[in-house]
Structures are given as C-alpha cells and as structure tokens.
Amino acid sequence: xxxxxxxxxxxxxxxxxxxxxxxxxxxxxxxxxxxxxxxxxxxxxxxxxxxxxxxxxxxxxxxxxxxxxxxxxxxxxxxxxxxxxxxxxxxxxxxxxxxxxxxxxxxxxxxxxxxxxxxxxxxxxxxxxxxxxxxxxxxxxxxxxxxxxxxxxxxxxxxxxxxxxxxxxxxxxxxxxxxxxxxxxxxxxxxxxxxxxxxxxxxxxxxxxxxxxxxxxxxxxxxxxxxxxxxxxxxxxxxxxxxxxxxxxxxxxxxxxxxxxxxxxxxxxxxxxxxxxxxxxxxxxxxxxxxxxxxxxxxxxxxxxxxxxxxxxxxxxxxxxxxxxxxxxxxxxxxxxxxxxxxxxxxxxxxxxxxxxxxxxxxxxxxxxxxxxxxxxxxxxxxxxxxxxxxxxxxxxxxxxxxxxxxxxxxxxxxxxxxxxxxxxxxxxxx
Ligand code: LLP
Numbered sequence: 001x002x003x004x005x006x007x008x009x010x011x012x013x014x015x016x017x018x019x020x021x022x023x024x025x026x027x028x029x030x031x032x033x034x035x036x037x038x039x040x041x042x043x044x045x046x047x048x049x050x051x052x053x054x055x056x057x058x059x060x061x062x063x064x065x066x067x068x069x070x071x072x073x074x075x076x077x078x079x080x081x082x083x084x085x086x087x088x089x090x091x092x093x094x095x096x097x098x099x100x101x102x103x104x105x106x107x108x109x110x111x112x113x114x115x116x117x118x119x120x121x122x123x124x125x126x127x128x129x130x131x132x133x134x135x136x137x138x139x140x141x142x143x144x145x146x147x148x149x150x151x152x153x154x155x156x157x158x159x160x161x162x163x164x165x166x167x168x169x170x171x172x173x174x175x176x177x178x179x180x181x182x183x184x185x186x187x188x189x190x191x192x193x194x195x196x197x198x199x200x201x202x203x204x205x206x207x208x209x210x211x212x213x214x215x216x217x218x219x220x221x222x223x224x225x226x227x228x229x230x231x232x233x234x235x236x237x238x239x240x241x242x243x244x245x246x247x248x249x250x251x252x253x254x255x256x257x258x259x260x261x262x263x264x265x266x267x268x269x270x271x272x273x274x275x276x277x278x279x280x281x282x283x284x285x286x287x288x289x290x291x292x293x294x295x296x297x298x299x300x301x302x303x304x305x306x307x308x309x310x311x312x313x314x315x316x317x318x319x320x321x322x323x324x325x326x327x328x329x330x331x332x333x334x335x336x337x338x339x340x341x342x343x344x345x346x347x348x349x350x351x352x353x354x355x356x357x358x359x360x361x362x363x364x365x366x367x368x369x370x371x372x373x374x375x376x377x378x379x380x381x382x383x384x385x386x387x388x389x390x391x392x393x394x395x396x397x398x399x400x401x402x403x404x405x406x407x408x409x410x411x412x413x414x415x416x417x418x419x420x421x422x423x424x425x426x427x428x429x430x431x
Contacts, residue, residue, distance in 0.1 A: 283371025306341020
C-alpha cells in the first residue's frame, strides 16, 4: 500500500503531481511520500505491539535526515552502522538512548563517538572488536552496554549478496563459540553485557528462516542466563521483504505474530531494525526519456536516470516496476524494451526486456519502490550529480536534498603542486 496514485491519468505523490515536480526540479529526482512512510511505520509498530519492543529504523535504507526525522516523530529510534549514520540520526533528532550501533568494522574513533553520544547499545561482531571497545570505553571512563551479534548459521533464502546469517558470511560470532565470548566479555573493563543481537539478511520472503534463527537466539539467551549472564535485550535485526513485482511478501502482522510467539515468554526487551519495509515503496525515482533507439536486436529506451542513481538492477538483478507518469490509455500498444541509462557500461540498465507502452523522448517515467537502498547507494560515476530528493506531505512538498552540482564535485578536488603553475616542489635529495 502506498500513496502514489493516478488522478485523471497522471501520477501523483499524495496530492502533488510528479510532473509539476519534474518541471520545477528537473530530472532525475527521488520523491518520497510521508503518508506512506508513516503508514508502514505504524503497521510495523502494531505488529510487534504484543512485545516490549523498540523499533530502531535501519538508517542505511534511506538516511536522508528528513526521512529519519519523519519516523523519529512517530517514536522510531535508529540502527546505525557508521559514525556518519550516527551523526545523521542525531541531527534528525533521534534521542541517543534510542540508537543502536551495529556493523562489522567500527573504528576506534566511531566507537568513541558513539560512547560519548550515549547510544543505548553497541552490537559487537567479533573478539577483536570487543577488546577494542573495552579499551576505548575504559579509556573514556564510560561503561558500554553491549550485545554480541551472533551468527546463527541459518540460510535466509535471499540474494547471496544480502544474506548475513550463514557461518560463511562475515557477520556476527558463530553461535558455537559465542558463549565463551560472552564469558570473556562479562569480565572486561568498560563493558556491560546486556543483550544478544542477530540479523540474518535482507529482503526475506519467508518467515521460516526467521523462526529458526530467533528460536536459536532464544535458546541461547536461556543458556547465558543459566550461566549468570544477565540478558535484558534481544535485538532481532531487520530484513522483512517487500513486493517489488508480484511476489507475495510476508505481512508485518504475520512477522510480528511469529516473533511474539517465539520470543513471547522470555521476559526480554526486544529491538527490531526494519529498513526496507518502512521506506521501500515510499519512494519513486522520476526520470525522463532521452531517446528511444531501435537496435537490430533490441529496442532501447534511454533515460536520464542511470545505475549511479539506482544500482539495484545491476548489483542484485533486482526488479523495479516502471510506470509512465502519464498513464497511457488502455488501448495503447505495449512494446518490449530495455530501459537503460546514459552511463558507458552495458551494466547500466534499470530493466531488461520490459513491456511498456511505446514511449517518446520527453516522456516521464516513475521507477517504483526506490525509497530504500536507492539514493543511499548513489554515486557520481561518469560525473553525474547525485539526484535530488523531495519529500511530499499531503499537498506540501520540499526538496530535502538539493541536486549535487558539477561545481560541488570539482570543489572537492585540487591540483597537486607539480601540476600547478608554480615551481615544482622536489623531494629532498632528489636530483
Ligand atoms: N540491521 C542490520 C544489522 C542490517 O545489516 C540491515 C541491512 C538491516 C538491519 C535492515 O535490513 P532491511 O530491513 O532493510 O532488509 N542494499 C541491499 C540491502 C542491504 C541490507 C543490508 N543490511 C539491497 O538493495 O537490497
């Protein structure tokens, strides 16, 4: 369910016509719907209401401060995986006591930053990280509340690049050795062990792997408690899948019921880290057709959006629905085409062999379900400025990230002395 709908044959984001935005801002741009974000957050919150639950929105899915702030207003905390994301969450007004810090490779500086900010918990993913954190925390005179992220060795049955809960993945600590890590952690200075965390992957379309992994985590909490290690928090991660085409994703209600059933009588505070399920279909990428090129083997629709704006088709063979902003009449013939960007790689495509109404230069298209893992994964490849982001709220709209400019990019770069019009600086002793 989302709030991108056709009125009189024209696609709107809530009460704002996408065509108007395109005229004002230029293309390509991302457009997010507040009503959709809010609806998804509320549906998820209701689904887990039977638990003593905190929802820490996984900022990596869409880290625009206005998006984070929209969710924070509803009570969301944040799951962050870098010092940068931590700064974003704080800038968006998320209280530090609602922020968990996850991630497989945190630097000493990031750990110190998180401790000083007062985040609620750090999810530790390895033995050396534990020692580093202990040293940093003790040095600052702060006690770090931690969970250890366990790797339950469960196949999430999702794309290989986004599965994280198998022992061959880099994430978490193998369940077989986790007990020893907890025993050691309990004795380390600067460390207060209070939780168990896990996250088995993203875009999960089946609840069975969750049930298995969560069951293992619950058993493990019982083992730790029997050893006298007080576990008050269980962080169940994120990963709930959504519909991109016509797949049937598990509903948040079914997911919540499963989690409640598995964790229900453990007497524990539960953290969820949903990302995609909150923001995924709350966004579209609006792009304009540049040319339609009739090749010998194929028809190519060349648009002004590209893989630097949306890498998911190239990286994960992901499907994104593409719809014309002006709904073609029901009778208009559909033709098969590849929808591609201007980047100089054959990998630069948004869709292959897609059936769309015949398009002409200047037509506007909306690439759907691009509210998660789209703008955040953008790059400036081919010196293409990052696309702007717009947030709609009823009949209001605001640019929440302006378009990057080539000047922005050039402003970050400089010539070394030997390429400037100056006497060259030579290393000492050089001839
Ligand atoms: N918690 C942790 C520790 C995570 O690593 C992730 C996602 C989440 C929560 C949120 O997962 P979600 O609810 O959004 O599935 N770029 C990929 C997805 C990468 C997900 C990485 N971790 C994509 O475009 O499909």
